Amino acid sequence: MASCPKKQRMSADSCLETFISWCETNGFNLNRKVSVKAAAARSEDGVTPWSENVVAELGMMAIEDLDKGEELFRIPRKLLIHPKTSHISKTIEINKDKLKGESGWVPLLITLMFEYTFSESSWRSYLDLCVDHHVYNLPMFWSFEQLGQLKGTGINEEVNRDLENIATEFNTIVLPFLKEHSTMFNTDVHTFELYKKMVAFVMSYSFTEPPDDVDRPPTPPMMVPMADILNHVSKHNACLEFDQDCLRMVTTCKINAGEEVYNTYGELSNSQLLHMYGFAEKPSDNVFDVVEFTSDDLFDQAKLMKEVKIELLDEKMLLLGKEETFVVGNEGILTEDEINLNLKVLFMPADEFKNYKRNNGWMSDDDEDINFDFDHLKQLPNLWKILLASVAKECLARYHNIQNEDAEFQNNKICCVYVGYVKEGQIKLLQSLLNSLNIGI
Ligand SMILES: C[S@@+](CC[C@H](N)C(=O)[O-])C[C@H]1O[C@@H](n2cnc3c(N)ncnc32)[C@H](O)[C@@H]1O
Numbered sequence: 136m137a138s139c140p141k142k143q144r145m146s147a148d149s150c151l152e153t154f155i156s157w158c159e160t161n162g163f164n165l166n167r168k169v170s171v172k173a174a175a176a177r178s179e180d181g182v183t184p185w186s187e188n189v190v191a192e193l194g195m196m197a198i199e200d201l202d203k204g205e206e207l208f209r210i211p212r213k214l215l216i217h218p219k220t221s222h223i224s225k226t227i228e229i230n231k232d233k234l235k236g237e238s239g240w241v242p243l244l245i246t247l248m249f250e251y252t253f254s255e256s257s258w259r260s261y262l263d264l265c266v267d268h269h270v271y272n273l274p275m276f277w278s279f280e281q282l283g284q285l286k287g288t289g290i291n292e293e294v295n296r297d298l299e300n301i302a303t304e305f306n307t308i309v310l311p312f313l314k315e316h317s318t319m320f321n322t323d324v325h326t327f328e329l330y331k332k333m334v335a336f337v338m339s340y341s342f343t344e345p346p347d348d349v350d351r352p353p354t355p356p357m358m359v360p361m362a363d364i365l366n367h368v369s370k371h372n373a374c375l376e377f378d379q380d381c382l383r384m385v386t387t388c389k390i391n392a393g394e395e396v397y398n399t400y401g402e403l404s405n406s407q408l409l410h411m412y413g414f415a416e417k418p419s420d421n422v423f424d425v426v427e428f429t430s431d432d433l434f435d436q437a438k439l440m441k442e443v444k445i446e447l448l449d450e451k452m453l454l455l456g457k458e459e460t461f462v463v464g465n466e467g468i469l470t471e472d473e474i475n476l477n478l479k480v481l482f483m484p485a486d487e488f489k490n491y492k493r494n495n496g497w498m499s500d501d502d503e504d505i506n507f508d509f510d511h512l513k514q515l516p517n518l519w520k521i522l523l524a525s526v527a528k529e530c531l532a533r534y535h536n537i538q539n540e541d542a543e544f545q546n547n548k549i550c551c552v553y554v555g556y557v558k559e560g561q562i563k564l565l566q567s568l569l570n571s572l573n574i575g576i
Pocket of ligand 1: 193194265269339340366367368414
């Protein structure tokens with residue numbers, strides 16, 4: 136039976152050394168112009184690292200100038216962690232139908248629970264170095280009061296959904312599997328807490344290989360040692376390439392000695408970064424930042440419109456459905472087709488709406504010129520602008536004031552600063568929306 140490994144009481148530096156020598160003996164071809172660093176200390180605000188340090192506990196620095204297109208390291212495919220490379224791959228394969236869950240993560244999570252607690256794991260040095268970093272910073276481990284700080288951002292709703300799904304998958308799929316395989320698993324060691332920790336590890340450290348065909352469903356996540364040491368910024372300078380035998384981290388532009396090497400975790404807004412990775416960028420740095428509002432927000436304000444009583448509103452709302460999320464980015468409303476359709480239908484005269492319903496939602500395509508960039512919003516019909524402005528105002532009113540909250544949370548300055556970045560970015564975008572509508576409210 137597997138038991139919890141006797142955690143070596145190694146310092147962060149010796150864990151890192153052991154991991155680097157494991158990489159060296161396993162063909163990672165680490166470029167001599169870069170070095171993996173462990174941040175030693177942080178400045179007063181808890182966020183800005185000392186200048187020679189990486190932005191989070193671990194990261195990669197250029198120690199010599201690098202050109203665009205240089206390979207920084209490679210990871211042989213056999214050293215990726217996923218259910219097929221693990222010691223328990225056969226058991227996972229035989230049970231693969233029983234392990235299907237909505238998230239698609241269960242086989243990897245069980246694999247990681249096993250490898251993490253298996254002293255002879257091939258990935259011992261990697262798991263010892265990485266698993267305990269940061270995972271508890273993720274909002275899924277925050278207290279109820281701390282989550283309250285995220286009011287208005289949409290993150291707390293996501294976290295609550297995650298927690299429900301995690302518990303459901305654990306109780307209905309994972310626990311029966313662990314009990315059935317008691318020669319490999321021990322439910323006193325392989326607990327729900329450990330499972331949740333592995334979820335956080337996968338959420339903030341895993342990679343997903345792009346499918347060869349865009350119509351294919353996304354591939355399940357996997358762990359990519361060394362690639363996940365790199366931190367993220369939206370204006371990144373390296374990225375991971377997926378080759379047949381190995382994965383390669385390659386620079387995407389010139390990097391000067393002394394600069395940190397940043398990967399990209401995707402085109403992620405600050406709320407996605409905080410939700411999945413426990414940090415956020417300064418709003419001015421995150422070119423992918425967005426704020427969202429929903430059909431419910433739109434319909435609630437449509438019901439309250441004083442300027443006009445919208446005809447057949449209930450029927451229109453029913454037809455449009457409540458599932459839509461509208462996305463506002465740095466340039467304007469990004470979900471143009473969706474907002475156009477919703478506004479058009481909401482303000483349709485009754486007879487036109489009846490025709491529209493009769494035609495099963497078909498509409499002549501005369502909207503080519505409608506543009507939802509901030510620069511063009513003032514040209515929208517007046518009632519559309521009034522409705523959008525009410526939505527923006529209502530969303531703005533939802534943000535909790537972070538200043539006078541819970542002292543414990545204030546002490547946790549890193550989280551507090553990141554929550555501030557998320558809110559500041561979202562508020563700025565809502566204000567840009569409101570200002571561009573230019574209707575003087
Ligand atoms: C894939 S890991 C990167 C390695 C990590 N720095 C470590 O020490 O193990 C992702 C985690 O790194 C941290 N991170 C990544 N990019 C960051 C950034 N730009 N600022 C602050 N923290 C960052 C976050 O805690 C995130 O959950």
